[in-house]
Amino acid sequence: MSDASPPSRGRPRDPRSHEAILRATAELMVESGYAATSIGAVAARAGVGKDTIYRRWPGKPELVFEAVFTTTDEVPPPDTGTLLGDLTALLQGLVDEFRAPAAAAALPGLLADFAADPDLRARIRGDFLAPSKERLLVVFERAVLRGEIAGETPVDLVLDTLAGAVFFHVGLVGEHPRRETAALLAAVVAKGIEVR
Amino acid sequence: MSDASPPSRGRPRDPRSHEAILRATAELMVESGYAATSIGAVAARAGVGKDTIYRRWPGKPELVFEAVFTTTDEVPPPDTGTLLGDLTALLQGLVDEFRAPAAAAALPGLLADFAADPDLRARIRGDFLAPSKERLLVVFERAVLRGEIAGETPVDLVLDTLAGAVFFHVGLVGEHPRRETAALLAAVVAKGIEVR
Amino acid sequence: MSDASPPSRGRPRDPRSHEAILRATAELMVESGYAATSIGAVAARAGVGKDTIYRRWPGKPELVFEAVFTTTDEVPPPDTGTLLGDLTALLQGLVDEFRAPAAAAALPGLLADFAADPDLRARIRGDFLAPSKERLLVVFERAVLRGEIAGETPVDLVLDTLAGAVFFHVGLVGEHPRRETAALLAAVVAKGIEVR
Amino acid sequence: MSDASPPSRGRPRDPRSHEAILRATAELMVESGYAATSIGAVAARAGVGKDTIYRRWPGKPELVFEAVFTTTDEVPPPDTGTLLGDLTALLQGLVDEFRAPAAAAALPGLLADFAADPDLRARIRGDFLAPSKERLLVVFERAVLRGEIAGETPVDLVLDTLAGAVFFHVGLVGEHPRRETAALLAAVVAKGIEVR
DNA sequence: GATTAAGCGAGACGGTACGTCTTGTCTTGAG
DNA sequence: CTCAAGACAAGACGTACCGTCTCGCTTAATC
Incomplete structure (x- = not known):
């Protein structure tokens, strides 16, 4: 029409x-x-x-x-039944994304250019992190319903922590891509934000 | 001699x-x-x-x-008596360092250039993170003696997580420097790595 | 085609x-x-x-x-009826060219740079002297027909002599541009190469 | 004293x-x-x-x-009995001097630097040409006594002509050092300035 | 014999030019 | 209006040289 x-x-x-x-x-x-x-x-x-x-x-x-980020994150948010499982899956995705050759090569410089320009600066949270944040929100909602975490868990801070950790550990330092890294990190964060 | x-x-x-x-x-x-x-x-x-x-x-x-990093980290590692207190103090230091005008302006581009050059790449862990790592190690040792954490806690991963979180949250996104951010992050990580 | x-x-x-x-x-x-x-x-x-x-x-x-040498030497060769007259006219042209402010300022350095570079060296005779040589050849042909000079007069040597004399006297030493210089020089050379 | x-x-x-x-x-x-x-x-x-x-x-x-010009021209002026002979000898000396490897390599740039500096400019006639001029003067005096040339022959112009010719022919264009060049040039100039 | 002053090799110093590269815009003719 | 090609003004790059300076020595002549 x-x-x-x-x-x-x-x-x-x-x-x-x-x-x-x-x-x-x-x-x-x-x-x-x-x-x-x-x-x-x-x-x-x-x-x-x-x-x-x-x-x-x-x-x-x-x-x-x-x-470099053609892979529009249309993947549905993970739903493994536990916060730990969901976080692990989510982080594994992040790690894979940051480890892709083109992405790994581009990320530091790309982030620097975005951070340097006032107009682009706002798009870091928007374009880079938005897809992951949406999925993290779903994961958190389910965890709240299950009683694993409190309602007021600071999503942005957690997201920055996860992304920052992966960026530093994999993208920047170029650490060899250990299979257990995602699981280990997920375990720490999940335990850290659980109510008990 | x-x-x-x-x-x-x-x-x-x-x-x-x-x-x-x-x-x-x-x-x-x-x-x-x-x-x-x-x-x-x-x-x-x-x-x-x-x-x-x-x-x-x-x-x-x-x-x-x-x-930009003239402040030779000769500050002694914090010793508040608890892991949470020590981590909070350590993180507050990191946040302050990343918020300094010159450092905040330089960091993204600086890290990008270091990451792009094979020779400089190795110095990221060495020159950027080494001082913090040393203090984090002392904090961890004390926490192990107190029985708060296990001996095999992955220092590098935790350090990358803390640094990455602060870099993303403060340095990159340019988030307003909330006083409680360091405490909040310390709380999550401390709880996440404690034995119980 | x-x-x-x-x-x-x-x-x-x-x-x-x-x-x-x-x-x-x-x-x-x-x-x-x-x-x-x-x-x-x-x-x-x-x-x-x-x-x-x-x-x-x-x-x-x-x-x-x-x-500096925009003046494409399209001037026709002088034809005064005598070798002496032709040479004087030709030399006067050379003197005027070397006395032009831009040319006078450029010539010594320019010749030095051309002489220093093997590729450019060949162009001194070609680009600098070729136009004058062509006109000198015509003047000589006419003088041979008139019986003033012999056929085997060494054109290149005479040309180098005339150019060198003007370059040294006017361009290099910066001698005040005496009106009679060209005539005097022409007289010497004309007499020097005439058959009798 | x-x-x-x-x-x-x-x-x-x-x-x-x-x-x-x-x-x-x-x-x-x-x-x-x-x-x-x-x-x-x-x-x-x-x-x-x-x-x-x-x-x-x-x-x-x-x-x-x-x-490059260490060879302080202490050579006595030639005395062959004829103007032609003296001029040939004098010119042969000039050719030899300009053909010496170090001198040939240095001359164009050296002259350019001297010509470019107002202070040095005056020394071209003084330091470069003075020794030759002195000998040329002696040669001319003898030729005048012999009646070969007139008394008012323009020494400076002849000297510039000889030097300029050799500089262009040998030093600048890099012409192969023909043995007869000096003789040929001397013949032209001698005949050109003789009284008859 | 001690003092003094200049010479000496090395190399840092503030300037300036080099010839190449990249940026984002513009200008062609062809589609 | 798009496209490939490539010219354009601006200005940064890292290197080289200039002529001066500042070191710690060495080397005589003077006191």
Whole structure:
């Protein structure tokens, strides 16, 4: 119906350019890292003019963010029956996400650029953490119903703690990806916030 | 005994240049941020040639690190009598350090540059976290003696969790520095790692 | 056929930049001299980025050469009816060229840079002297027909002598530009190479 | 007499440094050329501090001049009995001087630096050409007595012509050192200035 | 024999230019 | 209106050299 479709005059944007740019960005992220990757290099590898990139993204941070975190967290929140189980599953997802080559290479620089720009700064909580926060909220709601935790548990602080822990331990220090890390961390936090 | 003192040939380095450079760096960090601060700008403000900077530091990351973390953590580890008290004190120190204007402005970009360079990467754990780790170890030892925690508590993981949490919550998201944040976080972690 | 015209892709070079750069170069030559003129200063005065200069010229020597010897020697060879008259006219042209403020300021340094670089060295005879040589050849041909000189007169040596004499007397020593200098020199050389 | 000998207090200058510096300068002139030779490089090769050079010479031009033109023209003026013979001998000396490796490498840059500095500019005629001029004057005096040339022959112009010709032909264009060049040039000039 | 003053090698110092790179915008002609 | 190509102004990069300075020595001439 209606749809208020844009007039769409002139030549339409080529969707293949879009894909090629994102692919080139992800590849360069792995090969050269965030700082050493320039928009010009992305354009050259994608076989695309620089303007074609600037027409779609305002700058490197936004481009890299989209190229590296394509996996839109549409995964449903875990439901294992216990807070510990849910937290472990959730953390394991976080760890896997931070360990992906392109993400691991991009994250520190990406976060730095977002933090440096006042406009982007607000989007850290919004775009980076929002999906995880939503799932954490569901997990907490269920835990409250089960009587495991109190209602006023500080979600944001817990989320920052989990994300920060994974970022430091895996993304930054580059610690070898121990399988038990997620479980260990989940255990500490779950026990720490449980009512008893 | 060895001695190995350098023969000290040629004109010795002027310590006033050293200080002027560090001061200029810290100021520019606050005024312009990490990424927008160039070595040339530091040199100009310090009234110094660029070579005088490059002669002492290999690059921006090392310079900024020294300029911003002058507070040599010689503070003795806290000893309040309880794990919770000690952790709260320790965390409060971390929060204060991350909230200092120059440090807050520098941290994200600084960590990104350290993480991007293989040589510097190893120094994150060494130079950034080592002082805190040492004090955390003492706190843990006392807690073990008191029977509050088990001997095999994973220090590195806990340290990364605390640092990561503070970095995300204060340094990155720029959350207003709530007085109770440190206490709240300490409470969760202390409870999470206690034996009972 | 061939044509070999470049496909002309991308934005064409702005001819106004070209002109502005050459004008700025000539001005700086007069004001500061060859050695004290930097590419950066030329760019700043022309209101142009340094790359815009390096995109068109490989270095300072080539740029200055084009800026200072714009007077494409399309002047027809003199034809006064006698060897002496022709030589005098030709030499007067050389003196005037070497006395032009920009040329006088640039010549010693320019020749030095050309002589120092093996690639440019060959262009001294080609680009600097070629136009004059062509006209000298015509003058000599006519003089041979008139029976004034022999056919095997060494053109290159005479040309180097004339150019060298003017360069030393006017360009280098900075001798005041006496009106009779050209005539005097022409008289000596004309008499020196005449058959009788 | 008096002499006004300097009091000469303190340690006298080491003559071995003097020699080492001049030798290093001449060597570097041949190996790297004038422009690419820095005072620092000379000092390093001579095993000497930069100040030891600056204490004796005001700058590169003066140093190189002394290093390259050590052969103080104490050679007596030629006396072959004819103007042509004398001029040929004189020119042959000039050619030989300009063809010496160190001199050939240094000359264009050296002249450019002398010409660029108002203070040094005057010394071109003085230091470079004076010895040759003195000998040319003697040759001319004898030729006048013999009746070969007139008394008012313009010595300076002839000297500039000879020097300029050799500089352009041998030093600048790097023409192969033809044995007959000097004779040919001498013939032209001698005939050009003779009374008949 | 002690003092003094300059010479000496080394190298730090404030400046400045180098030629390359990246940024985000602009300007072509072709689709 | 998009696209690939590439020019454009701005300015940072890390290196090299300049000519001066500041060290701790050494080396004579003077006291």
